[in-house]
Every structure is written in C-alpha cells, then in structure tokens.
Amino acid sequence: MNPYDLLIAPFAEFSFMRRALVGTIVLAFGAGPIGVFLMLRRMSLVGDAMAHAILPGAAIGFMVAGLNLFAMTAGGIVAGVLVAVLTGIVARVTELKEDASLAAFYLLSLALGVTIVSLKGTNVDLLHVLFGTVLALDDPTLILIGSITTVTLLVLAMLYRPLVLECVDPGFLRSVSRSGGPTHLVFMALVVINLVAGFHALGTLLAVGLMMLPAAVSRFWVRDITAMIIFSVATGAVCGLIGLLVSYHAGVPSGPAIILVAGIAYIASVIFGRHGGLWRQLFPGRHLEA
Template sequence: MTIYDALIAPFAEFEFMRRALVGVCALALGAGPVGVFLMLRRMSLVGDAMAHAILPGAAIGFLVSGLSLVAMSTGGMIAGFVIALLAGLVARTTELKEDASLAVFFLISLAIGVTIVSLKGTNIDLLHFLFGTVLALDDPTLILIAINASITLVVLALIYRPLVIECVDPGFLRSVSRAGTPVHLLFLALVVINLVSGFQALGTLLAVGIMMVPAAIGRFWARDITLMIAITVASGMASGYAGLVLSYHSGVPSGPAVILVAGFFYALSLAFGSVGGLARQLFPGRHLEA
C-alpha cells in the first residue's frame, strides 16, 4: 500500500469520507476555542453536563418528527439554552455555584427526557444518539455544522476581551462593566450550539471530546491564549483527519476513532509538552544563574 493509498485515496475516492473530513474540520474550528475557554474557567466537565442536557431535547424532536435534522437540532438547542440559562442565573443570584446548579438542572432535564421517551414507548435508535454518524453527514447537517462554527468564531471575536477578563479577574470586570453576565450567557450559548453540531457527527457522548481533548493538548504547548487556541484547533483537525483514516483502514467506528487519536495526541503532549509536560518536569536541566 502506497502512502497515497493510505492517506489520500480514501478521501479522493469516496464522497462520504470527504464530507466527514469537512465536518470534523468545521467542528474542530468552532469547538476548539470554546473548549479552551471552558478549560481555562475550570468548566471542563460542564460541556459533558450540557451534552446530557441536550439529549432529551433532541429525543423529543425525534419523537415529534422522526429522524429530522431540524427537529432534533432545534429540540437540542432549546433544551441546552434553557438549562444553560437557568444554571447561569441561579449561580449568579444565589449561593449555589455554577457546577452544582448545572448538575441539578441537567439531571432534571435528563430525567424529563427519559420519562417522555419511555411514555411514548418508541424504540429509538440509541446508537445513533450515542455515537453519531460522521460517515453519513448530509448537506443540511454539514451546513448546520458550518453555520455553527462561523457563528462561534464571530461571537468569540466580539466578546473576546470581556470573556478573557472575566476568566482572569471577574471582580475587576464587575467593577468596571455590566458585560459580565451577558457575556457569560453568550458563551454558554456557544457551548450549546457546538455540542449540537458535535452531536450530529459524534453523538452525545463524544461531542464533548472534540471540544475538550484538543484544548487539553493546547494547554501543554502554549503559555499565551492565542497560540493555545491555534494549537487546539490544529490538533482537533489533525485528530479528525487521522481518526477518519484509522477508521477507514481498520473498521473501527469513526466517531470513537477521532477521539481515540485525539487521546493519543494528548498522551504525547502530556509526556513531552513544552509547558509542564512530564519530561520537562523530570529532566528540567540545571538551574539558571538568575
């Protein structure tokens, strides 16, 4: 097998592979930067909770109108926005911290979803929900993912400054501006739309993977946030490409393959990363003069 056969032919020959590649690249572009901010705000698992909150909304959409992209995405987004908004407001107006209030709301949302599904008694294709269908991305889905990625980049550019300040020194932002709460809620909305995108391609369980694993990789290679975001997006795209190739040749399901490759890159970064990687810590070299 030539290098061409191994790395390029799958995409040259099959349209579904090209679509999958475009899909994961767009996902990495939108979800990566969001993941970096989630990580820096110590909200890494919030993405996971939000993904669970989206599931019931999507399930209800599925029940109402079958495997319709519009219905499932709309349902998912509504569920996600409602949970994000409620959790954010409760955290900002009461003593309950964000993680605790989010845990409460996503569990309620999950329970409502499961209840509705079981009352209806339909047999949902659970695998589709859990692991997505990156190899069967149709036009509307690709467009949805692309739109969400574009919205994410534009909104992030607009709220970048207050978002960074809110992460480093929330007290300062509060003392000079009222932007804190709206910026935070906008940011949570970005988390939701990216999870809905990821949900289509990778399923609810792994949608968070393309958001958080590349961000964790970026942390090991950059000391400033711009470079961190660039590395995150690049490693997300690289994982997407390598995962698809791996899945093509080995028959491993493609969604998990993408995240497994990202996990492999993470392990490498953990070992050899230039910022706090294990090798650097074990062999720091002789100390400096000053």
C-alpha cells in the first residue's frame, strides 16, 4: 500500500473521516490544557468521575428528545454541575472526604444513566452514549465542539496566572488573593463542558481519555507548564489522526482506537520519557550526558 492510500486517501475520499478528524483535533485543543491542569492539581481522577457524572443528564435528554444534540448537551452540563455542587456540600457538612463523596456520586450517576438509556433505547443507543460515534459527527455537533473549545481557551487565557499559581504554590495564592475559590469553580465548569463536548464524539467512557492521556504523556517530556499544554494538544491531535487511520484500515471502532493509540503513547513515555522515564532512571549516566 502506497503512502497516499495509507495516510491521505481515507480523508480525501470520505467526508465523515474529515469531520471526525476535525472534531478530534478541536477536542484536543480544549481538552489538552484542561487535562494538564487537572494532572498538576492532582485531580486526574476527578475528570473520570465527572465524565460519568454527566451521563444521567445526557440520558434524560435522550429520553425526552432522543439523540438530540442540544437536549443531551444541556442535560449533561446540568448533571455535571449538580454532581460537582453536591459533592462539595457533602464534603463540607459531613465527615466524608471529597474524593469519597465524588466516587459515590459518580457510581450512582453511571448506574442511573445506563438504566435510563436502557429503558428508553436499544443496545445500539447505549453503545452510542457510552462509546460515542466520532465517525457520525455532523455540522451542529462540530459547531458545538468548536464553540466549547473557543470558550475554554478564552477563559483559560484569563485565568492562566491563578491556575498556574494554584498548581505551584496554592498557599501563596491564598495569601495574596481571594481568587482561588472562584477560579476553582470556573475551572470545574470548564471540565464539565469539555467532557460534554467529548461525550458527543467519544462517549462517556472514553471522553476523559483524550483529556488525561495526552496530559500524562506531556509530563514525561517537558517541565514548563506552557510547553506541557502545547505538547498535550499536539499529542491529542496526532493520536486522533493515527487512531482514525487505524480504525479505517483495521475495521475497529474509532473511539476506542483513538484512546488505545493515546494509551500506547503513554506507555512509550513511561519507558522512554525524557523526565522520569524508566530508561532514563536505569541509565542515569546517559541522561547526564544529554
């Protein structure tokens, strides 16, 4: 097979492949920075929990209006915000820690969402909700994903300094400013809306993968936060491209293929990563010479 047939023909000949590629790249631009800040704030599992938390709302939107883009989006956002608020309330008025409270709510949300979808739809609908249909992205969905990514980048640009300070020295931020609390709330809202955007392409179970795996990969190669964000976005976009090609040529589902490629990139980074990779730790002399 020549390079054109391998790399270019799938996108040149099929519009659904081009739409999937555009959607995945745009998702990477929004999810990449969010994933980096979640990782640096030691909130990586929060992303996974919130990805499950949006499911009941999306399922209720599905039950009311079927596979309607705006109904499922609105339901997912409301459910995600509600779970985040309830988690904070429970953690503050009871002895239960926030991580345990979040775990309880996300497990309840996942079970409730699957039950609602199963009552209304078929197994195909359930698979669509859980694993997404990146090859079926249409214009309204692409516009929604692009709008969410644009809002995310604009808000992150305004909150960049307090977010970085909170990652590096939260005590100092609290001593010089009261912006920590509001910044955290806005950031959690960005997490929710980006997971909702990813939900339409990759489903509930895989949306968080495009958010966290590229961020984890970047941690092994660069140290500067800005460089991590750029590296994470690039990794997500490249994994989307390779995953779609693997899906096309091997006949496997596109969403899982994209996340599997990102997972392979993560494993390679664990072994060969420039900062903290196993190879560098086994051969420190070569590391010092580099």
